[in-house]
Amino acid sequence: DVQLVESGGGLVQPGGSLRLSCAPSRFTFSNYWMSWVRQAPGKGLEWVANIKQDGSERNYVDSVKGRFTISRDNAKNSLYLQMNSLRDEDTAVYYCAREAGYCSSTTTCYFWFDPWGQGTLVTVSS
Amino acid sequence: DIQMTQSPSSLSASVGDRVTITCRASQSISRYLNWYQQKPGKAPKLLIYAASSLQSGVPSRFGGSGSGTDFTLTISSLQPEDFATYYCQQSHNIPRTFGQGTKVEIK
Numbered sequence: 001d002v003q004l005v006e007s008g009g010g011l012v013q014p015g016g017s018l019r020l021s022c023a024p025s026r027f028t029f030s031n032y033w034m035s036w037v038r039q040a041p042g043k044g045l046e047w048v049a050n051i052k053q054d055g056s057e058r059n060y061v062d063s064v065k066g067r068f069t070i071s072r073d074n075a076k077n078s079l080y081l082q083m084n085s086l087r088d089e090d091t092a093v094y095y096c097a098r099e100a101g102y103c104s105s106t107t108t109c110y111f112w113f114d115p116w117g118q119g120t121l122v123t124v125s126s
Numbered sequence: 127d128i129q130m131t132q133s134p135s136s137l138s139a140s141v142g143d144r145v146t147i148t149c150r151a152s153q154s155i156s157r158y159l160n161w162y163q164q165k166p167g168k169a170p171k172l173l174i175y176a177a178s179s180l181q182s183g184v185p186s187r188f189g190g191s192g193s194g195t196d197f198t199l200t201i202s203s204l205q206p207e208d209f210a211t212y213y214c215q216q217s218h219n220i221p222r223t224f225g226q227g228t229k230v231e232i233k
């Protein structure tokens with residue numbers, strides 16, 4: 001089966017930094033947009049960032065702009081999320097997810113998240 | 127940003143019941159709407175994409191409908207393994223946004 005495995009989570013103090021990694025397997029990583037999605041304890045899902053197949057385009061939710069950087073290394077089959085200036089409200093399980101999809105025309109492309117990794121917990125606390 | 131609002135936030139139902147969850151977008155999103163199921167401690171799982179297409183391997187009792195701003199996820203006959211939280215998500219534009227979730231509990 002197609003699989004994603006995250007790593008790099010842990011406990012960090014406010015203002016600190018952490019780098020998450022995601023390792024895909026059983027699919028051609030370089031063919032897909034990839035995303036990070038997070039879930040605070042007991043809360044819903046929040047999309048964080050995504051990155052185009054060749055890394056030439058990146059998008060972020062407003063709350064992490066200027067603090068988080070999404071990147072990828074297609075040669076190493078890896079996705080990353082560098083998180084700086086961490087805040088208490090960044091505490092969450094972070095999932096990486098493949099953006100699968102198809103285009104029914106030149107202007108109509110549908111995307112969805114599938115599969116998802118198992119998640120890695122980031123706790124920001126003093 | 128497009129706001130996604132699900133209703134109800136939670137519901138209690140019995141095995142065999144027909145369950146309907148609604149998702150409303152703050153602006154038209156055509157059919158750029160996906161549904162996910164999440165069980166406690168697990169990653170979300172894709173059920174429906176493009177509003178009404180059933181993901182491979184998902185039981186046919188799950189169905190999606192709608193377009194524009196109003197969408198529905200229907201479980202035709204609730205099974206014990208369906209007790210979970212369900213999320214809608216729009217892929218019309220960035221940022222991708224999710225509904226707040228609907229928790230389906232055992233009556």
